[in-house]
Every structure is written in structure tokens, then in C-alpha cells.
Amino acid sequence: MTSVITTRTRRWGAWYVAEHRLRTMRTYAGTIVATTLGTPILYLFAFGVGLATLVTGNVGPGGTSYLQFVAPALLATAAVTVGAEEYLLGILMGFKWNPIFTGMNSTPLTARQIIDGTAIFIIIRMAIVVVVYYVVMLAFGAVPSPWGLTMIPIGILTGLAFSPLAAFSATIYEDKGQFPVMQRVVVLPLTLFSGTVFPLTQLPIYLQWIGWLSPLWHGSELGRQASYGPTEPLWLTIVHVVYLLVFALGGWALTVHIATKRLNK
Amino acid sequence: MSSVRVNPAGPDAAVKIRGSGSVRALYSGNASAVLGRGLLATRSTNWTIVLTGVFEPIFYLLALGIGLGSYVQNVTDPLGNQIPYAAYIAPALLAVSAMNGAIYDSTWNVFFKMHFGKLYEGMLATRLGPLDVALGEISLALLRGAAYGLAFLVVMQVLGLNLSWSAILALPALVVIAFGFASLGMGITSYLKTFQQMNWISFLLLPMFLLSGTFYPLSVYPQVIQFFVQLLPLWHGVELVRGLTTGALAPVMLLHLLYFAVMIAVGLFFTTRRLRALFLD
Amino acid sequence: MPAPVITATALTKKYKEFTAVDGISFEVAPGESFGLLGPNGAGKSTTMRMVGAVSTRTSGDLSILGFDPDEFGPEIRSQLGVVPQADNLDTELRVRDNLLVYGRYFGLSRAVIAKRADELLDFAQLADRAKAKVDDLSGGMKRRLTIARALINDPRILLLDEPTTGLDPQARHILWDRLFRLKEQGTTLVLTTHYMDEAEQLCDRLVVVDKGQIMAEGAPAALIREHSSREVLEVRFGSERNAEAAEKVEGIGRLELLPDRILIYSEDGDGALAEVVRRGLTPITSLVRRSSLEDVFLRLTGRTLIE
Numbered sequence: 001m002t003s004v005i006t007t008r009t010r011r012w013g014a015w016y017v018a019e020h021r022l023r024t025m026r027t028y029a030g031t032i033v034a035t036t037l038g039t040p041i042l043y044l045f046a047f048g049v050g051l052a053t054l055v056t057g058n059v060g061p062g063g064t065s066y067l068q069f070v071a072p073a074l075l076a077t078a079a080v081t082v083g084a085e086e087y088l089l090g091i092l093m094g095f096k097w098n099p100i101f102t103g104m105n106s107t108p109l110t111a112r113q114i115i116d117g118t119a120i121f122i123i124i125r126m127a128i129v130v131v132v133y134y135v136v137m138l139a140f141g142a143v144p145s146p147w148g149l150t151m152i153p154i155g156i157l158t159g160l161a162f163s164p165l166a167a168f169s170a171t172i173y174e175d176k177g178q179f180p181v182m183q184r185v186v187v188l189p190l191t192l193f194s195g196t197v198f199p200l201t202q203l204p205i206y207l208q209w210i211g212w213l214s215p216l217w218h219g220s221e222l223g224r225q226a227s228y229g230p231t232e233p234l235w236l237t238i239v240h241v242v243y244l245l246v247f248a249l250g251g252w253a254l255t256v257h258i259a260t261k262r263l264n265k
Numbered sequence: 266m267s268s269v270r271v272n273p274a275g276p277d278a279a280v281k282i283r284g285s286g287s288v289r290a291l292y293s294g295n296a297s298a299v300l301g302r303g304l305l306a307t308r309s310t311n312w313t314i315v316l317t318g319v320f321e322p323i324f325y326l327l328a329l330g331i332g333l334g335s336y337v338q339n340v341t342d343p344l345g346n347q348i349p350y351a352a353y354i355a356p357a358l359l360a361v362s363a364m365n366g367a368i369y370d371s372t373w374n375v376f377f378k379m380h381f382g383k384l385y386e387g388m389l390a391t392r393l394g395p396l397d398v399a400l401g402e403i404s405l406a407l408l409r410g411a412a413y414g415l416a417f418l419v420v421m422q423v424l425g426l427n428l429s430w431s432a433i434l435a436l437p438a439l440v441v442i443a444f445g446f447a448s449l450g451m452g453i454t455s456y457l458k459t460f461q462q463m464n465w466i467s468f469l470l471l472p473m474f475l476l477s478g479t480f481y482p483l484s485v486y487p488q489v490i491q492f493f494v495q496l497l498p499l500w501h502g503v504e505l506v507r508g509l510t511t512g513a514l515a516p517v518m519l520l521h522l523l524y525f526a527v528m529i530a531v532g533l534f535f536t537t538r539r540l541r542a543l544f545l546d
Numbered sequence: 547m548p549a550p551v552i553t554a555t556a557l558t559k560k561y562k563e564f565t566a567v568d569g570i571s572f573e574v575a576p577g578e579s580f581g582l583l584g585p586n587g588a589g590k591s592t593t594m595r596m597v598g599a600v601s602t603r604t605s606g607d608l609s610i611l612g613f614d615p616d617e618f619g620p621e622i623r624s625q626l627g628v629v630p631q632a633d634n635l636d637t638e639l640r641v642r643d644n645l646l647v648y649g650r651y652f653g654l655s656r657a658v659i660a661k662r663a664d665e666l667l668d669f670a671q672l673a674d675r676a677k678a679k680v681d682d683l684s685g686g687m688k689r690r691l692t693i694a695r696a697l698i699n700d701p702r703i704l705l706l707d708e709p710t711t712g713l714d715p716q717a718r719h720i721l722w723d724r725l726f727r728l729k730e731q732g733t734t735l736v737l738t739t740h741y742m743d744e745a746e747q748l749c750d751r752l753v754v755v756d757k758g759q760i761m762a763e764g765a766p767a768a769l770i771r772e773h774s775s776r777e778v779l780e781v782r783f784g785s786e787r788n789a790e791a792a793e794k795v796e797g798i799g800r801l802e803l804l805p806d807r808i809l810i811y812s813e814d815g816d817g818a819l820a821e822v823v824r825r826g827l828t829p830i831t832s833l834v835r836r837s838s839l840e841d842v843f844l845r846l847t848g849r850t851l852i853e
């Protein structure tokens with residue numbers, strides 16, 4: 001019997017972890033539903049409709065509207081918001097505040113499965129947010145091309161590209177306010193200077209480079225290519241994809257490495 | 266209240282009066298001790314958080330002011346003047362940052378101290394009354410908010426976004442705005458018991474942030490929506506600060522101030538009442 | 547006899563339908579060490595909160611240092627030291643800063659507080675930890691710091707709610723030693739506990755509280771004399787057979803049948819044991835001990851203190 005159970009855990013362990021996290025999410029169902037639905041409506045209205053009345057600059061080829069320009073970036077931003085929150089707070093929560101990871105580690109689960117399971121959970125959370133965003137965008141008439149559907153995986157990939165934050169979070173043993181600092185000094189600039197609500201080229205060169213580093217810029221541009229592109233040479237589109245993949249996979253590998261060392265110390 | 270005879274002289278002078286609500290039971294004139302505690306705690310634990318908090322609004326200003334500013338047309342103010350978009354949005358971001366700082370200090374911070382640190386329980390076992398605690402905590406939030414506001418105004422000045430001498434008055438205006446949000450925020454928080462409820466606060470702040478004439482004039486909305494937005498505190502805050510930094514001074518600004526005066530009074534009333542009910546009942 | 551520092555008359559506290567404290571009356575004399583002994587939920591902490599002037603009574607009368615707490619909360623609290631059941635130290639501040647800040651809440655001058663803080667750190671045996679973080683202290687140290695903090699205003703009465711609950715035996719003894727010193731210096735102590743050994747060690751006089759009411763009052767030794775025998779014989783026959791054996795030992799002394807053992811109250815415990823054996827019973831374990839407040843409580847309520 002034991003061996004059967006062990007085999008099962010070996011194969012499905014990560015999914016058990018994901019299930020655990022999804023169950024805890026139920027406690028927050030109310031605000032999560034409200035935020036998931038309310039955020040896209042509010043942002044698309046405020047920027048795509050409200051601010052659009054003031055925008056005179058050129059946003060894209062032909063008759064591309066400002067609404068269509070901001071929408072892919074707002075969708076990616078939503079995934080990044082979920083990712084940043086889970087990668088920073090969720091990971092430290094599991095290690096420290098409500099140390100469920102330690103509890104999981106005393107079962108047949110491995111550290112790798114715990115991180116994988118958390119990743120599965122985060123992907124599911126981001127998928128829900130992104131799909132809802134996409135549907136609201138359709139309702140606003142913000143997606144001209146049927147290829148726009150690929151914004152869903154693009155959005156999730158963009159969120160995953162923030163996974164190095166999880167590695168950072170896993171190294172924290174004592175909470176001395178590293179989070180707000182990380183949030184403000186790293187995450188916020190990467191979000192603000194990433195050409196989301198205006199083209200990155202509007203920024204002077206001394207601020208523009210922040211955008212080049214930001215997975216959110218790569219994700220937003222990629223989404224735009226899908227929604228109404230192409231607006232850039234093909235090689236740049238490939239750079240976006242590679243950049244996001246490297247960050248997503250690299251951050252994940254690093255987190256697994258750190259978590260394994262930490263849990264089996 | 267007039268029935269209370271103050272006589273701390275000693276036991277024989279003690280007056281047996283039942284009932285509550287006397288100001289003396291609420292306030293011992295020692296809010297500064299609570300403020301002192303906050304400053305000491307800031308110094309010994311989370312000064313990096315406080316320091317980096319300065320960057321937050323400045324990043325917003327750089328990104329939205331410079332990036333969006335060069336991309337969006339001028340806005341016409343109520344007096345008919347053309348205002349560059351960066352100068353239009355900067356005071357709004359300033360008011361938003363005053364709101365966010367005050368809300369953070371008076372909601373999450375207070376929530377943790379109430380439920381996990383049991384800090385207020387300890388304070389109220391001393392001579393302090395609930396109003397001392399409320400005023401002390403809020404003044405800490407205001408002190409921090411004023412420091413951030415000053416840094417922001419300096420950056421605005423450097424970028425040439427202060428269009429009038431009256432921008433200097435934005436600083437006290439910010440303190441008033443922060444006072445309003447902090448006292449109301451603390452009042453509401455004192456009634457909340459779970460993280461879930463706390464999350465609703467953040468959720469409700471989002472529409473206020475996006476729709477209160479922060480990024481574009483209210484005139485893009487239909488009349489009905491305009492009316493509802495004008496009921497929101499942030500709209501009054503944004504209009505007040507914007508009027509001061511752009512120099513579009515108007516008597517209606519007194520109305521904005523009045524709005525915050527009411528907000529402060531209501532917030533303090535509920536905070537004091539609730540702290541009293543929680544810890545002194 | 548000097549005027550009492552605390553006088554409670556028919557003191558009652560109701561929360562909606564639930565009556566936490568049901569008409570209790572007691573007095574505490576200056577310099578006395580007074581205890582409230584009872585199980586969890588007996589109303590001890592509620593009584594302490596009313597005495598601490600942080601909870602208003604529903605009915606009855608209460609006078610603390612001659613003041614009515616309903617009207618003179620701040621005046622009363624400024625002369626009390628409070629050690630709550632759960633430590634509520636300020637974890638954002640260092641050890642010594644906790645004392646300094648707390649002193650300011652009483653409106654004391656910085657110079658006075660600084661001097662007292664150092665004395666109190668010595669008293670609490672924490673002088674070498676002055677700069678430590680609160681979270682790095684052990685449970686016993688936190689407790690001693692809480693007590694030191696409660697003494698910063700040189701209070702006339704020190705209220706201690708379950709002062710040693712959750713501490714290991716060694717830490718408890720260190721704490722008792724500190725409290726005993728305070729008692730020797732003439733500080734009025736009011737403490738709640740559900741440990742009879744603590745009540746016996748620290749209290750000159752105590753009330754036994756159950757379900758919001760006072761069951762008995764007196765000095766620990768007198769209470770034991772009055773409500774129990776000198777010695778107690780505890781015998782176990784195994785959980786299955788205790789009830790059956792109880793019938794056979796009838797008449798040796800007053801009996802208490804507990805789920806896991808039988809208590810036989812007797813002036814001579816060894817004699818009682820001999821009698822049990824003579825009746826043909828062989829207990830798995832047997833123990834002869836002195837009567838304690840636990841027995842008093844069992845006698846008065848039919849229940850054990852720690853359930």
C-alpha cells in the first residue's frame with residue numbers, strides 16, 4: 001500500500017499542492033471575484049474611454065484606437081499583478097507567516113513539487129484573471145484581430161516572467177520590510193516605465209531602458225502584435241518571446257533550488 | 266458631560282457618577298506619547314519602508330507626467346486656461362499619494378496593531394484614552410504624509426509643473442486631505458475583523474482612484490456619473506490640490522475643505538467610539 | 547484596619563444573554579496579595595478587566611482606590627500596573643524602549659522613566675537584554691518584561707492575569723520569586739490563576755470562583771482546613787475498574803470518583819491505604835499527598851480545575 005501511495009504522490013504531488021492553495025483561496029472568494037471582474041471594466045473604461053478623449057498622439061497602424069492600444073498592456077498588467085502578489089507574499093506566507101510549506105515537506109511531497117504546485121496554482125489564478133479580461137475587452141470592442149485570443153497565453157507568460165521574485169522571497173528568513181521595498185523599487189518602476197498606457201518611445205532614453213528590461217514591456221508589445229499587429233520587425237517579436245521564456249523558466253529553476261535547500265536544511 | 270466633577274485629589278473626593286461619554290474618559294491630553302512611540306518604532310524597524318515610500322509617487326510622476334504628458338493634449342481648466350497634461354495630472358497624483366499613505370497607515374497598519382500586536386490593549390490599560398490613541402496614530406500618518414508631499418512638490422517644481430505661487434499651499438492642503446482619509450480609514454478599520462473585509466477596502470479604492478478626475482476632466486462623463494464622482498472624497502482632494510498648484514483659485518475650494526473637515530470629525534467620532542467599545546467596555 | 551484599595555459589591559457583568567460575572571463581592575486591603583482562583587471561563591479575567599477600569603460593569607458597585615472606574619478610568623489606570631493574560635509587548639520596539647514608551651503613556655518625565663527603566667530591568671533580570679528585540683526573548687523573559695513594564699508608573703496595585711500560564715517550571719519559579727519580592731516590598735497584588743500551587747505560594751487570601759460566582763473565600767491554608775482533610779490518598783485501578791472499586795472502599799473517608807482515579811480524603815493517608823489493601827483491593831498505583839486547593843475546588847464544585 002505504502003508504495004502505491006508514494007508512487008501516486010510522486011506523480012500527482014504538485015497537483016495536491018495546487019489544490020490546497022485553491023482551497024485556501026475560497027476564503028477570499030468575494031473580493032477575488034469582485035476584483036477579477038471589476039478591475040478590467042474600470043481600467044478599460046478609465047483609460048480606453050476616459051483618457052482616450054485626450055489622446056492625440058499616434059498609437060498604431062491605420063485606425064488603431066487608443067483603447068485597442070492600451071488593452072493588451074492592461075491585460076498583461078493584470079496577470080503581472082497576480083504574479084507579483086503570489087510570488088512575493090504567497091511564497092513568504094508559505095515559508096514563514098503561515099508555514100504550510102514546512103507542513104507539506106513533512107509528507108511524501110518534495111520541495112520541487114511544492115514549488116511546482118504553487119506555480120500551477122498561480123497559472124490557474126492568472127488564467128482566470130486573463131480570460132475574464134479578454135472577455136471584457138471583447139465587450140469593449142478592444143480586440144480587432146481573431147489572433148487576439150493568443151493574448152491569453154501571452155498574458156500568463158508575462159506574469160510567469162516575474163517568477164524571479166519568488167526566488168527572492170524564498171531567501172527571506174526575517175521579515176524586515178523587504179517586500180514594500182522590493183515592490184516600490186523594483187516592481188513599480190518595471191510596471192510604470194514599460195510602455196503600457198503610452199508608447200515606450202515617449203520616454204527619454206534615460207528612462208526607456210527600464211522598459212527594455214521589464215517583462216511587462218515585452219509582454220505588452222507581444223500582446224499588441226497579436227491584437228492588431230504587426231507593428232515591429234519579426235526579430236523583435238522573437239526577442240519578446242525568448243526574453244519572457246528565459247525569465248519564467250530561470251526564475252522557476254532558481255526558486256526550486258533555493259526552496260529545496262531551505263526546506264531540507 | 267457637565268455633571269462630571271473633576272477631583273483627582275483622592276479617594277474621599279471620589280464622585281459616584283454612573284454613565285459614560287465624558288471627554289475626560291476619552292482623552293488625557295497625551296497623544297504625543299503615542300506619536301513618540303510611533304516615531305521610535307519607525308526608527309528602529311521600518312525606516313527603509315518609510316524612505317522608499319518617497320519614490321512611489323515620484324515614479325508615478327515621472328512615468329505618467331513625462332511619458333503620458335508628452336502624448337496627451339492640453340487640458341482646459343475651469344477658468345479656461347490651457348494646462349499641459351503633466352501639470353494637470355501631477356497634483357492629482359499628489360492627492361492620490363496623500364490618500365494612499367493615509368489609508369495604508371490607518372487601515373492595514375491599524376488592523377495589525379489591533380488584532381495581532383494587541384498594541385492598543387496595552388495603551389488603553391494606562392492613563393491614555395481612546396482619543397489619545399487615535400490622534401497619536403493619525404498624527405504619525407500625517408507627519409509621514411507631509412514629508413512625502415514635500416518631496417513630491419520639490420520634484421514638481423524641478424520639472425516645472427507648479428504653475429503658481431499658490432502651490433506652496435498644497436502642502437497644508439495635503440495634510441488636511443490625509444487627515445480626512447486617515448481618520449475615516451481608522452474609523453472603518455476599527456469595525457473590521459477579517460482580512461477579507463480589509464481586502465474590500467482596497468477594492469473600493471480602485472474606482473475612486475481611476476474615476477475621480479485624476480487622469481482626465483469629469484466632463485467626459487454624463488451628468489449622472491459626474492454627480493456621483495463629486496460625492497467621493499478623492500475628487501475633492503484632487504480639485505483642491507490642482508487648484509492650488511495650477512493657480513486656478515476659486516471660492517469652491519472652501520467647499521472642498523469643508524468636505525474634509527466633516528470627514529475628519531466623522532472619522533474621529535467613530536474611531537473613538539469604537540476603540541472605547543472594544544477596549545474600555 | 548486601613549481602608550480597602552478595592553471594594554466590589556454585587557459586581558455583575560453581562561454580555562447580552564451571557565452572565566460572565568454574577569454578583570461577586572470582595573475587598574482587597576493595601577499591601578495584601580489577593581487571588582482569584584477558578585477554571586477557565588469562571589469570570590476571572592472579566593473581573594480583572596473591570597478592576598483594571600477597562601470594562602464597565604453591568605450592575606453592582608466597584609471602587610478602586612476610592613474611585614468609581616466608570617467615571618475615573620484614567621485616574622485609576624494611572625495608579626495601576628497591568629499584566630494581561632497574553633503578552634502585549636510592542637514587538638516593533640527593543641526591550642528597554644518598551645519601558646520608556648510605556649512610561650510616557652502615564653505622562654511621566656523622561657528622566658524619571660529612564661531611571662526607573664534601568665532599575666526595573668535589573669529587577670526583571672533583563673539588564674543584559676536591554677537592547678534585544680522582544681521577539682528574541684523567551685516566554686519567561688517576555689513575561690518578566692511585561693511585569694517590569696507594568697511597574698514603570700510605580701503602581702499602587704499590580705493586576706496579574708494568569709501570570710505563569712504557558713511557562714515551563716523553571717521560568718515559573720523565577721517569576722514567583724520576583725512576585726514574592728514585590729509582595730515583601732508591600733505592593734498590593736491581585737492575581738488570577740488556575741494553578742493551585744501558584745495561589746498557595748503567592749496569595750495571602752483568595753476567592754474560589756466558578757461560573758461567575760464566589761464559592762469560598764479565605765487564606766489558602768484555612769480553605770484547605772475548612773473544605774478538605776489533611777491528606778489525600780489517590781488510587782488507580784485502571785479506567786474500567788475504578789467505579790467498581792469505589793463501591794468497595796466506601797466508608798474509609800470522603801470519596802471523589804474521577805474518570806482516571808479515586809480520591810480518598812483522610813487525616814491519615816497511609817492508614818487509609820492500609821484499609822484499602824485490607825479490603826482485598828490492589829491498586830495499580832497509589833499516592834498519599836497533602837490536600838491542596840485543587841481538592842477544595844473539587845469539593846465545592848464537583849469539578850477539577852484544569853479540564
